[in-house]
Amino acid sequence: MKTRTKIFCGLSAMILAVVLSAHAKQGARRTAADNDSTRTPSVAKENPVVPETSVIDEVIWVVGDEPILKSDVEAARLQAEADGHKFKGNPDCSIPEQLAVQKLFLHQAAIDSLEVSESDISQGIEDQINYWIQLIGSKEKLEEYRKQSVSEMRQAMHDDFKNNRLITMMKDKLVADVKVSPADVRRYFNALPADSIPLVPTVVEVEIITQNPKVRQDEINRIKDQLREYTDRVTKGETTFATLARLYSEDPGSARQGGELGFTGRGTLDPAFAAAAFNLTDPKKISKIVETEFGYHIIQLIDKRGDKVNVRHILLKPRISQEEITNAEARLDSIAADIRSGKFTFEEGATFISDDKDTKNNHGLMAYTDQENRSLTSRFRMRDLPTEVARQVESMKVGDISQPFSMVNNRGKTVCAIVKLKSRVEAHKATITEDFQVMRNVVLAKEKEKKLHNWVVNKIKQTYVRMNDRYKGCDFEYQGWVK
Incomplete structure (x- = not known):
């Protein structure tokens, strides 16, 4: 209700797989040891070395207390290749390093108590999905191409979108004080070789x-009848409003939370929605059907605090x-x-x-x-x-x-x-007189990149890092990983 990104696999399932694998290996070693104790030393066999290609998953780096799994690297590689991204240097080295750098920014974001609201996450995911729909032509074609429903895409994107947003916020905070003067821009532009002058698109x-x-009237009637049915089911005690919101609401951000929006001011809501929400006084009652530019809603009060209200809602959108x-x-x-x-x-x-x-x-x-x-x-x-x-x-x-x-x-x-x-x-070659702002942005971006690079190098020195031996010979972008 409140008014794009690299996708990496989540860690939890993979960590569980690693733990189970470790327990299985320990059990196998104990069984082997028991069997070997009945044999003479001359016939006991050493445990064979397991080829790397036979390992399903493993922790390959640890940054602070955050693991990076082999599966994370493979997922990042597949996504980058799908996006047409070209790697700098050896992908086997650059990808885990990129993931490690992300861990550093996320760690600092947690220290600085940066937060992303569910409404921002929801809006960002919707913007990305709508961009894909525009690009490919229709929702159905998108679902066929990605082999996922839109709902599944939203769920899969949530945590990674949140992390990427936190990383961006942390970077913005770190470079907030970076400034460049007109003299800096002129010096940079004058020092550029002719073949390096940027192209303005x-x-x-x-x-x-x-x-x-x-919208056809029969479609509006269908939507309203459905919302009335939901109201009746909640009123009769057959189910809860939150359950129905999770199952049927077409507002993806709040549906995950059982329709709950969190404490919200009147100004951030659609006027018609706000009027209905702030008029509710009894948490046991459900509002009449409310029409907004997003579709049709029913609303349930959770709590009020001053000039803010926390409500649940179910949104249904008419089909055109x-x-x-x-x-x-x-x-x-x-x-x-x-x-x-x-x-x-x-x-x-x-x-x-x-x-x-x-x-x-x-x-x-x-x-x-x-x-x-x-x-x-x-x-x-x-x-x-x-x-x-x-x-x-x-x-x-x-x-x-x-x-x-x-x-x-x-x-x-x-x-x-x-x-x-x-x-x-x-499109044309930039000139200092006509494209000063473009040139300023180039210089400013380079200064910000320099500051972020120095921050990462310094952060590495203060952070516990452990990696598998096979990565210690990599030519990394940042120095200090190998300790």
Whole structure:
């Protein structure tokens, strides 16, 4: 309700496998010893050396009190290869080192009491899944490709997304005071060989008008009947609200918690949801059905503290038919024709006709948060545009208006849209006069990288590290692992 990443296997199951393997080996040694005690020393046999290839799993590094398993390295290798990542140096050395560095950042994040809220984790996972859906074309194609349901993807991604977010937060904290001056930028740029001057990618500005496909009344009735049934089952004592939320709620973040949102202020909730939640007074009663931009909800009060409330909810999202998508695209086709004929401008259409709440107050101009600079900008690199928008913009000229198309927005809803290309700056070699900000970001990134590198080297000196002997001859990026 509150408003992408490398996946590594979890440790718990693997650690259990290692412990069981160790117990099995100890038992085998005791049995062998008992058998050998009945023999003469001349016929006793030494325990054979187990080939490495026959080991199912093992702890290969320990960083602090955190183990790194052989299976972790293999999982990271497979994921990186799937993502097209090229390794620096020997992957057998670089991958466990990368995992070890992550352990250092996570350890420091725990010391500094950094936390990630469940709502942030949920939103981040949803953004990643929606990006995949846009990339591959549909939810069904994504599930077929990954051989997992979307629900299974969410569960598998949770812990790793949380850890990656903590690592990012820790890095941001460590480099928060790094600054560069204009003189630093000029010195760096002047010292660069001509063939090393960075290429500035194509940058575009895009305006958008969206129409939400209408939901059929019989679909709305189906959703409401289902929510009423849930309310009746809880009221009659047949089951609990939390159980039904875990089983059926389509809000992935809270469903894991039995629908619980945690103590939340009114301003972070959808207005209609907030009004219903803050009006609840009896934890034994369930709210009437509430409609928000996310779908339809029922809500149960847990507790109130001052200006914050803790509730559970169940969210169900209506399904959109292809007929309604076609109708919405037809409406947009008519709007585009009126704009081309001069009846009104694209910007006026975006302001008064568009259903897109994020852009209609800005005349339809799309914007996003640049993660590198932590700033809101309307200047998109093509890779940062939603996939379906980028496909339209790729072949457009400045001032062109696209044909209607459908896409999944950042809230996971199917919408139909037309876009106008407002501006385009083609890819070019950076110049200090026209691309100062780009050059500043390059220099700033290098200074931050240097500080993080030095922090890791120093942290290694203060941290217990043990590794299998076969890794001690590796050419590591960071010095000090071998002690």
